[in-house]
Amino acid sequence: MSDNTLKNLELTADIEHHQLGMRLDQALAEIFSQYSRSRIKDWIVNGHVKINGVVVDKPKERVLGGEHITLNALIEEETYHQGEQISLNIVYEDDDILVINKPRDLVVHPGAGNPNGTVLNALLYHYPDIASVPRAGIVHRLDKDTTGLMVVAKTIEAQTRLVESLQLREITREYEAVAMGIMTAGGTIDKPITRHPTKRTHMAVFPTGKPAVTHYRVMEKYRAHTRLRLRLETGRTHQIRVHMAHMAHPLVGDQLYGGRPRPPKGASEEFIQTLRDFDRQALHAAMLRLFHPITGEQMEWHAPIPEDMQQLIKVLQDDTKLYQDQIDW
Known part of the structure; x- marks a missing residue:
């Protein structure tokens, strides 16, 4: 390809x-x-x-x-890319679309520093005919270490319609995340995003950026962290990560936008070690809902929280229970 x-x-x-x-x-x-x-x-x-x-x-x-x-x-x-035998966790498949649950450590599309070993290479191996579809049918991306659901088009017609649905905001994508700090209520972040002026690998909130809207609600509060459910209205690069960092609530483990782990006072050794060891952004694409590009049927998929995030959440819950009497939120 x-x-x-x-x-x-x-x-x-x-x-x-x-x-x-x-x-x-x-x-x-x-x-x-x-x-x-x-x-x-x-x-x-x-x-x-x-x-x-x-x-x-x-x-x-x-x-x-x-x-x-x-x-x-x-x-x-597109420049030539070769199929590679990389396993894909397929959640749903028919003649027109494919929904996968992407693991961490897997880049979606080849680029600088990642010329192969990507979702695109895997798609070309498993579905050679997908080479005739632009970007091997990839409609939207997830960051390398973000896990969860992605839809892929297997035909040009399916891709054209899915891209239009995305532009019309007819595709619903919901994420789960763990953020630093205590957030008391949900809300909407409506802040434009563009490439960072000096750090070329970073994105940033800036007035001249492209419109970016993220809705969020609080699922669970801990002593010094918050579990969130977020819904994207737009799909800018690193959008949730940038918006949460802008709110001074970066995601746990985010190497670009997160800073150091912040364990609360009196945290157990297990708690501190779990935070230190969590080396990716705590972000998971948990739900995907769309109208099938060919049949028009509304479809919805859910992907369970991956094990590393489950372990993180359990440690946060256990710590919160231990200090329940001292919490005033």
Whole structure:
């Protein structure tokens, strides 16, 4: 599979007679259903579409039926990636989509420092035909050490519709996390996120960033930590981690945004050691809900909390019970 090279796309078709009166972008999205309407609209605006040999650059142009369409545009092709025999924890599968429960230590897409050994390489091995789908069908990502549910499209049509659903905020993704500090109530964080101006591996809240919205509620409070349930409205890189750090409640174990472990006074040796040993962000994609891109059926999956987070939560609960009489929240 290839990456980041441009290839020329040439498509031809005739407008169907039943499409009389349709907008041009609407008609072409119906004919070339493997591409999103927004992409087709861009191609029209940029002069890549001809009707009967004449360039038409207005998406709202009405069609009559019978016109001959030619579309010439450049599209990205991906650099070559090879399939690798990496096991995947498959939660659900049909002809169009795949839902996996990603473990920690697994990068989703090859990049600097991780040229292989990724979810994408695993997908190419298990489903060779997925090489024809952009990004091997990957619709959204999870950070390397974030565990949990991800949906993958097995066809171009499924991917196009899932990407549109994501943009329309029709896909619900809920996470569980353990944050530092005591949070008394739930709420919404609506803060734009962009690349950090000096630390290139970090993201940061900044006024000129892209809109980012995270909803959260308190599931359980401990002496010096809080267990949260979070729902993403947008999907920026590191969004939950950045938003929680911005709130001065970074996630336990977050190597980029978290800082040192903060055990409360009188914590047991087991408690302190568990915090020290927890070397990834305590973040798990626990629930995924979407409309199936082909059938339209609403579907929902749940992934149990992984063992390392379960152990962390148990230690926090035990410590809280021990000091119950001294807690005033």
